[in-house]
Amino acid sequence: MLHGISLHIQPGEKVALVGESGSGKSVTARLAMGLLQDQKRAHVSGSIWFDGIDAAKGGPEIARRRGNRVAMIFQDPTSALNPTFKIRGQFRDVLRSGDRSISKNEADRRAEAALAEVSIPDPKRALDSYAFQLSGGMNQRVMIAMALANRPQLLIADEPGTALDVTVQAQTLKLMHELTEKTGTSVLLISHNLGVVREFADRVYVIYRGRIVEHGTTAQLFHDPRHPYTRALLAAIPKISGGGLPDLPERSPEFESPLIVHEGCGEPTEAFA
């Protein structure tokens, strides 16, 4: 359940959406992709404006944009690639959603170039492999190459590399940062890792139990968190200087009241009273 989520992402901007598990981060990402709207269970109201089109109701307009104008990177790259097809075939289909009439040779050539761009040493071999033959970090690079292959305007990264070890995760973020800078792609980074967010994002939205509770530039938010939940989140970052983890309440009535109140959202606390 989400309430009055309102996100704005400017072209070329890197925005992070931060929150704990179950706070609605991934649902927000999938709504923006138009992936949930087709399901009978989903009830969506409001609007998702992307590139002059309202994606809130789903439909073919937004479907045509997927993989093309807007792309997504998943948590676990190895399970996000099909185990019964080689990378080559999947990459071809990715490129086809950007250009329906692309030839096989042209697709392969572009796939190789895209893989070289993410520093994969032997693109031809990677294309002829199955995902389970490559390492997690390799697959993550393949995913990034696929995501950016059609030069999307918006890249949604849903906890990229959380399933991988920290060094690979760091490399992934660095690579993503460099490439999106180069292509001018906006990024919506979804994460629970504040360290990552601080490194990566220009602006941050904090989401708690389906509501955006605070929002600001990264510097602002980390220096002067206003909302009690944001403060609690920041306090939860382990520090070498000691002090240990603070005692955080599982839930607090204060956490429920956002600093930002959206129209039609009502009294924020009522749903959980």
Place this chain on the structure above:
Amino acid sequence: MSNILRSLLHRLGAALIVMIGISMLIFAIARVMPGDPARIALGPNATAEQVAALRVERHLDASLPVQYWEFVKSLAQGDLGKSLYTNRPVTTDIAQFLPATLELVFVSGILMVLIGLPIGILSAHFRGRFPDHVGRLISLLGVCTPAFVWGVILQLVFGYFWGWFPIEGRLLEGTPIPAGPTGFYLIDMAMAGNGAGFLDALHHLILPALALAMSGLGQTARLTRSNMNEVYERPYVEMARAYGFPARRIATRYAFRPALIPTLTILGLEFAAMLGNAFLVEKVFGWPGLSRYGVEVILRKDLDAIVGTVLIIAAAFLIVNIIVDILVNVINPRIRLAAGRA
């Protein structure tokens, strides 16, 4: 490819062991049956001298291990004894009746795959909508209705009421039986360049093959549907959607292939089960196959023929299973590529 060759050899070895087990079992059953095997084999009209002669010929007075050894030796020479019912060597009978059964079962298997898989794919693709409801109804009816009931229904509707298809036999009366070489009329007719004969054989095949295929077809559709619905929840299908792969392409490739791997194993079992189900369908359609022969000889306590039929059907069952195992290996890259390293 050498991986596949190796696993083939491995499986052939396993099949050989199973065949030895089956031969022991059949040997034991033949000895356990009440009465003198020689008397049973020769029938009630044989004289005491004939029975005594056969007891010597079959080493029936020797110890059990010796008897088994002799049984295996004659098996190895391709000698399965003589049928009481047809008064011919059992091998001759099998050579005559087996191709009809295999032709029926193969065509049924093709129908099972060509109809069952698409129904399953459509059901999963249109989950909860009209095509899904129709698909599930067909597969449920297929699974829970026995093959001989399908046989009678199809005969009534398409043979009797509408008269579209013949209800009995492999060819129209008066059509010359093709000379060979395979005993599969479809293939023999095609090889002889006899187009009319081919169509006639096909015309006779469709109803019994469909009746035999229905249960496996239903099972195939059900499994394909449920396996695909499971695969639809996987991250790689969400990835395919997120990258704008067309829904039809996801259904027929990206969700279908991973779902086919578990389906294929069951499909092989269903295919093998057809060899048994063929008993009833051959009876209903007057199909001169090995299964019908098997029923006849069991009812007549025709010992040698029973042993021969059971052995051949067991062997066919094993061969089908080996073929399915190999197909699973070919289609599943994880197994195909891992087999060499293991």
